[in-house]
Amino acid sequence: MRILFLNGPNLNLLGQREPEVYGNQTLADIELAVRRRAEERGVTVDFRQSNIEGQLVTWIQEARGEFEAVVMNAAAYTHTSVALRDAIAATELPVVEIHLSNVYSREEFRHRSLIAPVCCGVISGFGMYSYILGLEAVINVNATRTVKK
DSSP: OEEEEEOOGGGGTTTTOOHHHHHHHHHHHHHHHHHHHHHHHHHHEEEOOOOOOOHHHHHHHBBTBBBEEEEEEEEEGTTTTHHHHHHHHOOOOOOOEEEESSSSSSGGGOOSSGGGGGSSEEEOOOOHHHHHHHHHHHHHHHHHHHHHO
């Protein structure tokens, strides 16, 4: 199984940006932890990050046929991007939305996700562990989809 991890704007600044909200781990630290867990689970992961909305849309579109699932931290685009929402809906792949912080304990504008309705689930508020939970979720969702076929 191949899983694509997509990371949106400003996540390249993890470890430097608002550590009281996002923690001290860098995106490289998170990627290493996810790769270790993925190896234990016998799956392959591909990690990507972009500050550019269109690049994320392109990667989602290209995921079909190359990956079995996507785990996505769309960051601020979660709350603003109809383009990401439409790309996710078009792939027909299971996508899990993740966030490091608990978006519901933050500013009200973060309480609404435009992509959640087209994702199979949302994980929020567990810091770096949100990524591990996202990995486990798509592995389990994919296993369920395979059994139903």
